Amino acid sequence: MNEPLAERVRPKTLEDYISQSHLVGENGSLTRQIKKGVIPSLILWGPPGTGKTTLANIIATESGRPFYTLSAINSGVKDIREVIDKAKQSGGLFTSKNPILFIDEIHRFSKSQQDSLLGAVEKGWVTLIGATTENPSFEVIPALLSRCQVYILNAFGKADLEALLKRALLTDSFLKEKKIKLKETEALLRLSGGDGRKLLNIFELVVNSEEADKITITDKLVTSKVQKNTVLYDKTGEQHYDIISAFIKSIRGSDPNGAVYWLARMIEGGEDVKFIARRMLIAASEDIGLANPTALVLANTTFQAVTTIGYPEARIILSQCAIYLATSPKSNASYMAIGKAQQTVKQTGDLSVPLPLRNAPTKLMKDLGYGEAYKYAHNYQNNFIDEEFLPNELIRTSFYQPGENQRENTIKTFLQNRWKNKYEL
Numbered sequence: 001m002n003e004p005l006a007e008r009v010r011p012k013t014l015e016d017y018i019s020q021s022h023l024v025g026e027n028g029s030l031t032r033q034i035k036k037g038v039i040p041s042l043i044l045w046g047p048p049g050t051g052k053t054t055l056a057n058i059i060a061t062e063s064g065r066p067f068y069t070l071s072a073i074n075s076g077v078k079d080i081r082e083v084i085d086k087a088k089q090s091g092g093l094f095t096s097k098n099p100i101l102f103i104d105e106i107h108r109f110s111k112s113q114q115d116s117l118l119g120a121v122e123k124g125w126v127t128l129i130g131a132t133t134e135n136p137s138f139e140v141i142p143a144l145l146s147r148c149q150v151y152i153l154n155a156f157g158k159a160d161l162e163a164l165l166k167r168a169l170l171t172d173s174f175l176k177e178k179k180i181k182l183k184e185t186e187a188l189l190r191l192s193g194g195d196g197r198k199l200l201n202i203f204e205l206v207v208n209s210e211e212a213d214k215i216t217i218t219d220k221l222v223t224s225k226v227q228k229n230t231v232l233y234d235k236t237g238e239q240h241y242d243i244i245s246a247f248i249k250s251i252r253g254s255d256p257n258g259a260v261y262w263l264a265r266m267i268e269g270g271e272d273v274k275f276i277a278r279r280m281l282i283a284a285s286e287d288i289g290l291a292n293p294t295a296l297v298l299a300n301t302t303f304q305a306v307t308t309i310g311y312p313e314a315r316i317i318l319s320q321c322a323i324y325l326a327t328s329p330k331s332n333a334s335y336m337a338i339g340k341a342q343q344t345v346k347q348t349g350d351l352s353v354p355l356p357l358r359n360a361p362t363k364l365m366k367d368l369g370y371g372e373a374y375k376y377a378h379n380y381q382n383n384f385i386d387e388e389f390l391p392n393e394l395i396r397t398s399f400y401q402p403g404e405n406q407r408e409n410t411i412k413t414f415l416q417n418r419w420k421n422k423y424e425l
Helices: 031-036 051-061 077-094 111-122 157-172 173-178 186-194 198-210 219-225 237-253 256-268 274-293 294-309 314-326 333-348 362-366 407-419
Strands: 042-045 069-070 102-103 125-131 149-152 180-182 214-219
Touching: 031 051, 042 051, 042 314, 051 069, 051 102, 051 125, 069 256, 077 102, 077 111, 102 111, 111 125, 111 173, 157 173, 157 180, 157 186, 157 198, 186 198, 186 219, 198 214, 198 219, 214 219, 237 256, 237 274, 237 314, 274 294, 274 314, 274 333, 274 362, 274 407
Parallel strands: 042 125, 042 149, 069 102, 102 125, 180 214
Antiparallel strands: none
16 A cells, blocks of 8 residues: 555544644634635644644635645746636636635745745735745745734644544554554654654554554554654754754753753754854853853854864864853843833934034034034043933933843942942942
8 A cells, every 4th residue: 555644544624633723623713714714815834744734625625615736845936827827717717715725835935936926815816825844934925924824733742643543543444454452652652743644654654564463552562663763853944943942041041951951952953053053152142141241252162163163073062152151140131221222212213413422524513513522531530421422312211231140240330330320220
């Protein structure tokens, strides 16, 4: 039998669809729209093997619409235009409902390919359903994304995966002939990583490797047939963003064990060494900052070193830096300061630069008073003069608030001594 089990037992109706109850359950956000046939253009975003393609097919069937499909792996702009032309014709001749154009792995489309979809979606020639394993905010152009609703599919839970197995045993004629007993499922579920397709593929592999008519599925049998539990990490997909997030949050939370674990997950998954080092550079400034300025120096040195050395030795340098950052005192004061300043700029607009602070390269500018009252700090005691450096509308505004750590306590004292009656710190 050449057709894979996952394809043989693919659900054909909404009632047979397993999981994603938040979308297609009794009170799911898509359920009523599917039943009424009022389908918006949408992006289905979720990990591999969570039923994106299946759901797209069911939506087309339940809503009674013509269905066209393209794969972003092997389709170009010409293919898109040809399908759109067919969709326009079928929509006009056979149904009052516009056809559905399903694009698998839409994140693989280039900007020009995605641009070619805009007109058809905007004019209603097709209802677009795109499937992606990657965050559409990063991989789908804003113009197309604004015309689509984004629906998130979750990795299958234990109950969902067990339901998939039981449904396969009940509906697949080949499996029914084998008289299979599911005694233990822990190994199958663990190896699947929440991927329904992977679960069924592993299950089929185990079944096909046994010659007996009666098969009892145990954890020992499964692990003996499956050589290696491949690390679930898609360096261009959702896992990429989730694991780097866990890594940075471990550093921010001062947990070197968590930092090293998530670092190992990325290394084993083949993550780009420069990507990891870049993120540590950002963390060194965003989360540690002036509490330990040396962290930024070490992170930058790490970036240069691992770029030169590469794997496998770079893992040691990355580990050293991650542990150093995780065990450093933390401050986000610099991060918060620039955020507050940018927000103020957005709210207040282009405020005038005070005349003493302006540059005066021409005689006219000097005659107009540019730079006239400026006081050169180095000409005064302690190289300081009580001068205002903000626009008049923002006098006494404080953006930088030193953090509670040893080094920034020193900075706080310095500022309080200089700006005694100006800023409250």
